[in-house]
Amino acid sequence: MAKAKYENRLKTAIQAVFIAAIVILLLIPLFKTDFITDFESYCPFGGIMTLGSKAWLGSMSCQMSETQIFMGLALIVGVILFGKLFCGYICPIGTVIEWLQKLAVKLKLKIITLRGWPDRILRVFKYAILYFTAYYSITSSELFCKKFDPYYVSVTGFGHDVVFWWGLAAILFVLGSVFIRFFWCKYLCPLAALSNIAANILVSAPILIVYLIIRWAGLDLHVAWLLAALSLAGAATEIFRFKFYDLNPFKITVVEPTCSHCDLCDMKCPQGIEVNHYEQVDHPDCTLCMDCVKTCPKPGAIRLWKWNKTWIPPVIILLFIALALLFAGRVEFTTITERWGGFDSLQTVQSMEISNLRSVKCFGSATSLQRKLMRNRGIVGIDAYAKNHHVRIFYNTEILDSTGVKKAVFSPSKYKIRDPKSEVSTISVIRIGVEELFDGYDNNDLFYLLMASPDVLHSAQSSENL
Amino acid sequence: MVDIYYNGLAISPEGLRGLIDAGGYDKPVKDDKTERVETPFRSEKHFESLPDMTLREFIMAFFPAKDQTFNNYKNYDAEDLFIFEFGMPQAENSRMGQQINYFVSHLSEYNGIVRFRTDFTDRAVGQVYFLPDSVDSMMIVGKMTAPEMKVYLRDGSTTNFKNPFKMEEPFRIYQNKTK
Numbered sequence: 001m002a003k004a005k006y007e008n009r010l011k012t013a014i015q016a017v018f019i020a021a022i023v024i025l026l027l028i029p030l031f032k033t034d035f036i037t038d039f040e041s042y043c044p045f046g047g048i049m050t051l052g053s054k055a056w057l058g059s060m061s062c063q064m065s066e067t068q069i070f071m072g073l074a075l076i077v078g079v080i081l082f083g084k085l086f087c088g089y090i091c092p093i094g095t096v097i098e099w100l101q102k103l104a105v106k107l108k109l110k111i112i113t114l115r116g117w118p119d120r121i122l123r124v125f126k127y128a129i130l131y132f133t134a135y136y137s138i139t140s141s142e143l144f145c146k147k148f149d150p151y152y153v154s155v156t157g158f159g160h161d162v163v164f165w166w167g168l169a170a171i172l173f174v175l176g177s178v179f180i181r182f183f184w185c186k187y188l189c190p191l192a193a194l195s196n197i198a199a200n201i202l203v204s205a206p207i208l209i210v211y212l213i214i215r216w217a218g219l220d221l222h223v224a225w226l227l228a229a230l231s232l233a234g235a236a237t238e239i240f241r242f243k244f245y246d247l248n249p250f251k252i253t254v255v256e257p258t259c260s261h262c263d264l265c266d267m268k269c270p271q272g273i274e275v276n277h278y279e280q281v282d283h284p285d286c287t288l289c290m291d292c293v294k295t296c297p298k299p300g301a302i303r304l305w306k307w308n309k310t311w312i313p314p315v316i317i318l319l320f321i322a323l324a325l326l327f328a329g330r331v332e333f334t335t336i337t338e339r340w341g342g343f344d345s346l347q348t349v350q351s352m353e354i355s356n357l358r359s360v361k362c363f364g365s366a367t368s369l370q371r372k373l374m375r376n377r378g379i380v381g382i383d384a385y386a387k388n389h390h391v392r393i394f395y396n397t398e399i400l401d402s403t404g405v406k407k408a409v410f411s412p413s414k415y416k417i418r419d420p421k422s423e424v425s426t427i428s429v430i431r432i433g434v435e436e437l438f439d440g441y442d443n444n445d446l447f448y449l450l451m452a453s454p455d456v457l458h459s460a461q462s463s464e465n466l
Numbered sequence: 467m468v469d470i471y472y473n474g475l476a477i478s479p480e481g482l483r484g485l486i487d488a489g490g491y492d493k494p495v496k497d498d499k500t501e502r503v504e505t506p507f508r509s510e511k512h513f514e515s516l517p518d519m520t521l522r523e524f525i526m527a528f529f530p531a532k533d534q535t536f537n538n539y540k541n542y543d544a545e546d547l548f549i550f551e552f553g554m555p556q557a558e559n560s561r562m563g564q565q566i567n568y569f570v571s572h573l574s575e576y577n578g579i580v581r582f583r584t585d586f587t588d589r590a591v592g593q594v595y596f597l598p599d600s601v602d603s604m605m606i607v608g609k610m611t612a613p614e615m616k617v618y619l620r621d622g623s624t625t626n627f628k629n630p631f632k633m634e635e636p637f638r639i640y641q642n643k644t645k
Contacts, residue, residue: 416528420521427519428474431467433510434486445505448491455476458528460469
């Protein structure tokens with residue numbers, strides 16, 4: 001049997017760049033102590049979950065922003081039009097498993113590839129995990145996946161959102177995926193299930209459309225039914241048909257009779273797909289990684305659809321990421337949009353914008369501010385943009401003026417800065433207005449500013465006379 | 467609005483406005499390093515000078531007083547209770563609030579101790595309200611100077627914490643007059 005001699009350097013380079021980026025994010029806090037790494041900044045799965053909760057509850061999940069949402073949309077559109085490129089090129093879990101598998105091969109360890117019905121039946125689990133993850137995330141605006149996501153578990157060192165035993169099990173499954181080929185990705189990964197539902201667009205889209213029509217017609221059909229229908233349809237298609245009802249023409253194509261069936265492509269496929277048994281590889285696990293094309297010793301025997309250009313899939317996925325980041329920088333969704341106090345019937349509503357309100361940093365803190373504002377008569381609504389710490393507050397001008405709104409937002413506090421020196425017998429006091437002073441973060445900053453003078457003893461921030 | 471208490475002989479209101487309007491400060495972080503924090507504050511030109519305070523008024527105004535009753539305090543008449551008063555310099559520190567809660571839990575082991583409060587008289591003091599028939603001053607002193615505080619948890623169990631409080635003489639014992 002011939003020996004594989006080609007390397008897929010472009011794929012390896014892209015994978016390495018993303019892994020390196022994560023490692024750098026892990027290392028930065030060692031040198032820059034105030035740097036808080038947000039490992040979820042670009043998570044497409046979190047983006048889709050938060051898009052779901054935005055549509056269902058009107059609120060974004062905590063710490064999720066437009067970046068994750070557009071990354072998620074890029075993933076979905078990319079899967080529909082081109083295939084599961086994210087899994088093959090970007091996903092750090094997939095990369096780690098693939099690299100460890102390569103190491104295992106070098107160490108002459110055996111990697112088992114499940115085939116036949118065991119392989120197919122196990123695939124149902126990832127849809128079940130997706131269903132429960134999506135249900136709890138969408139109906140609570142909290143990312144349920146953080147309880148077990150092996151990526152999140154690893155980079156946060158079992159962070160406070162992680163359920164220890166779930167996280168440990170996920171890590172063990174990922175490590176086990178080195179020996180049972182891509183066990184995590186094929187059988188457990190909810191993002192893989194989500195990608196497959198997107199790939200199965202000719203079934204998934206009608207389900208989504210029917211659900212939207214039912215909702216539009218006034219029937220209050222819970223989102224759980226939509227999730228169940230999509231998950232069941234995806235699982236059934238993958239298990240029984242083993243290929244998707246898709247739109248994507250970009251598939252690995254084996255050209256007869258050029259192909260000599262040397263099996264090098266099968267050996268090189270990280271997913272264990274028997275490539276040369278297909279005319280067009282419509283296997284649900286194909287990620288267009290191009291290893292098979294790169295490995296093939298006969299030019300033109302295996303190609304991407306009609307092309308021999310192996311750089312197309314990686315360039316497309318990078319292009320999609322670039323577009324997602326571009327859109328994310330230009331669009332901002334509200335973290336919460338809430339109205340109350342007869343907002344719709346009021347004729348005298350005005351809005352007031354407050355920027356740099358750092359205490360508004362996620363869904364929870366935005367909701368906390370909303371609850372605080374609701375205790376003030378005359379305030380009737382809020383739009384909060386957690387990403388930029390910006391709020392728009394709606395108030396009834398017959399009851400309240402802009403000063404009243406500022407008072408409602410203001411968080412009073414008292415700080416003892418230092419004890420008076422023993423020789424000081426009289427303490428002077430001034431009351432002064434300070435603009436842009438609103439929340440606890442601002443109060444803290446003012447404390448440090450005043451601390452610069454050894455003669456300032458105490459500050460008490462209040463909304464009095466605002 | 468911000469009320470700023472300061473030594474008027476050393477810094478002027480204009481000086482204070484300069485601090486507020488500085489635009490940023492160097493915040494101490496780990497390993498004696500600092501980081502620059504930008505601030506957007508702008509002080510208003512007009513300010514109000516409030517009446518000066520004596521040092522004692524200042525300390526009393528910001529003394530973080532505590533007052534907790536327990537062991538069926540409300541069942542006793544005021545004249546049934548005596549007060550054991552001692553100097554408690556740490557009571558001036560608002561960050562000791564949780565430790566004082568532990569201290570109260572520690573004292574409550576004796577059923578004859580029914581209230582604890584802190585106050586600023588001519589100094590920061592702690593006042594233990596007790597029933598002289600059940601507890602004597604030696605028992606109170608022994609409890610207060612124990613190296614560890616026995617703290618009762620919500621589930622009924624107990625745990626021990628180091629006792630951080632120092633009692634300063636003179637001690638005073640007198641009958642309670644008001645409730």
